[in-house]
Amino acid sequence: MRLSSRDSSLLAAASRRYRGFNSSQGKRFSIEVECEPAQAATPHEFVCDFEGARVEADNGDAHFTGVRHEYALDSLLRMYLSWALLPQDGFLLHAASVTRNGKAYIFVGRSGAGKSTVASLSPRGSVLTDEISLLKRIDGEWRAFGTPFWGEFKADGSNTSAPVAGIFRLIQASENRIERLRPAELLKALLPCVLFFSANVRDHQQLLQILTGAIRGIAGFHLYFRKNRSFWEVLPS
Amino acid sequence: MNVAASGVWQKNPALAWREIDEETVIISPGESVMHELNDTGSFVWRNIDGQLSAMDLAGLLVEQYDVTQDVALTDTLSLLEELSARKLLLPAETQGGGAR
Numbered sequence: 001m002r003l004s005s006r007d008s009s010l011l012a013a014a015s016r017r018y019r020g021f022n023s024s025q026g027k028r029f030s031i032e033v034e035c036e037p038a039q040a041a042t043p044h045e046f047v048c049d050f051e052g053a054r055v056e057a058d059n060g061d062a063h064f065t066g067v068r069h070e071y072a073l074d075s076l077l078r079m080y081l082s083w084a085l086l087p088q089d090g091f092l093l094h095a096a097s098v099t100r101n102g103k104a105y106i107f108v109g110r111s112g113a114g115k116s117t118v119a120s121l122s123p124r125g126s127v128l129t130d131e132i133s134l135l136k137r138i139d140g141e142w143r144a145f146g147t148p149f150w151g152e153f154k155a156d157g158s159n160t161s162a163p164v165a166g167i168f169r170l171i172q173a174s175e176n177r178i179e180r181l182r183p184a185e186l187l188k189a190l191l192p193c194v195l196f197f198s199a200n201v202r203d204h205q206q207l208l209q210i211l212t213g214a215i216r217g218i219a220g221f222h223l224y225f226r227k228n229r230s231f232w233e234v235l236p237s
Numbered sequence: 238m239n240v241a242a243s244g245v246w247q248k249n250p251a252l253a254w255r256e257i258d259e260e261t262v263i264i265s266p267g268e269s270v271m272h273e274l275n276d277t278g279s280f281v282w283r284n285i286d287g288q289l290s291a292m293d294l295a296g297l298l299v300e301q302y303d304v305t306q307d308v309a310l311t312d313t314l315s316l317l318e319e320l321s322a323r324k325l326l327l328p329a330e331t332q333g334g335g336a337r
Contacts, residue, residue, distance in 0.1 A: 184257040191262065191271050204253035204266045212255055 001077075005033035005067075013070050017155045018148050029084055030061045033073060037066040048079045048197045055080045078132065078149055079197045086206050089213070090136030092195040095167075097128035097144040103165035104144035105235060106133055107223070108193050113170040114225065116151050121229050129157055132195065135164065135214060142217050166219045166236060173224035176234045186220030187211060240291060240318045242310060245329040247287035252325060256283065263325060272325060277302065281316055287329040291317055 001021060005011040010033065015022065038054045041047075046057040053066040055076045062084070064076045082092045095108040096115040100122075107118045119130035132149035135142060145161040168178070169189045181189060196207055225231035248254075254263040261274040261282050274282055280301060281294050289297075291313050298309040320326045 182258060184260040184262075187255075187257055187262055188271070188273065191264070199266050201251055201253050201266055204264050208253050208255040208262070208264065212257065215257070 001029040001031060003031050003033060007033070007035050007067075010035065010067065010070070010073065014073055017070060017074070020146070020158045021148050029081070031064060031077075031080070032062070033064045033067050035066070035068050046080070046083045046198060046200075046203075048076075048083075050075045050079065057083065060084065074149070078195060081134075082195045083198050083203065085134070085136065086203060086210065088136055089138075089210055090134060091207060091210055091214075092147075092149075093133045093135060093190065094131070094193040094195065095133040096130045097133040097146075098122045099126045099128060099162045100165075100232070101237065102162060104128060104162040105165050106135070106144055106167040106218075107170050108133075108167055108190065109170040110193060114172055114227070115170065117227050118170065118225075118231075121227075121231075128160070128162070130154075135218075136161075137210075137213060137217065140217075142214060164218050166221055168221050168223035168235070171222055171224050172227065174226065175224060176226055176231045177224050178234050178236075179222040179224075181220035181222060183215040183220075186215045186218075189220065189222075190215070240314045240321065242292045242295075242314065243290050244317070245287065245290050246285055246317060246321070246326040247329040248282070248285055249325055249327050254282075265324070272323060277312070278316055281313060282320075285326065 003014050037052065044056040044058050048055050050072060053072040053076055056063045057080055062080050067073050067076065085091055093108060094110060095106045096119045097104050097106050098119065107115055109115055116130050119127045128144055128146040129150060131151040132147050134145040134147050136145060142164040143161040144164050146157045146159055148157045150156045167186065190211060251267065252263055252265055254261055256279055259276040259279055261279040263272040284294055284297055295306060295310040295313040298304060298313060299306055317326065
């Protein structure tokens with residue numbers, strides 16, 4: 001993504017936070033950020049508000065207004081990306097992503113499910129994100145990408161990716177085991193954890209189409225796990 | 238709310254839905270709510286087209302599943318009432334003037 005702003009302090013802070021994801025080449029999201037609120041409501045393909053800040057987007061470009069601090073910027077980025085990924089066959093998911101032997105394991109769950117625990121039990125450098133995962137299909141292959149969106153507003157992550165080994169819905173238990181999910185079950189497990197903010201029904205239809213591709217192309221499991229590293233033993237290689 | 242056997246319904250156009258392995262997932266974007274239908278619910282949902290009445294839909298259920306007309310109609314009316322209460326269905330505009 002490429003961020004631009006007249007607010008030099010905000011831009012400097014954003015440059016530090018998203019340093020691994022700024023790009024001057026290739027496909028990119030161009031985002032203009034202002035601290036002043038939006039002047040008037042005008043029609044856009046995507047509009048979303050967050051605590052006085054607003055994202056307005058058309059095609060690949062976005063305009064953020066009312067952004068007074070990093071937290072608002074980070075929230076608007078998540079909102080915007082959830083929409084901007086649609087044409088790229090991608091989506092954002094409340095999930096930790098960890099790489100192992102060249103593949104990405106996606107651990108999905110809402111707050112308290114154990115995403116941060118799983119990430120903390122994994123070697124540093126193997127965690128693509130401990131909070132918000134980005135999944136995208138490229139040339140027929142589902143890949144998980146690192147994101148700058150981490151729990152507790154940590155600044156971390158790198159712009160790397162790996163093919164997805166599976167999606168694992170976290171359930172804390174006294175033993176480690178997995179249960180294979182049927183595609184419909186996986187979709188129902190994913191939907192509450194998908195980040196999506198559009199109010200447009202066509203966008204939701206497109207999201208469902210993308211998710212249908214994901215549940216057909218990615219194996220899904222319930223992962224009953226103990227809070228130590230032993231859960232890796234029951235995961236498929 | 239009582240749903241009439243002669244009533245005609247249409248899917249709420251403000252919804253997104255997808256049928257997967259004979260189950261249907263319906264999303265209401267404005268409310269961020271997910272609804273689920275089982276196989277028979279999905280069958281009825283699939284056939285709701287703004288033209289067929291509840292009686293017609295029950296007839297399709299009789300053809301598809303091993304149930305009597307009475308049971309099919311009772312189940313269909315119950316499902317339509319629930320879907321209507323959740324605002325997943327709207328009365329279709331018909332010459333008769335509506336769904337009820």
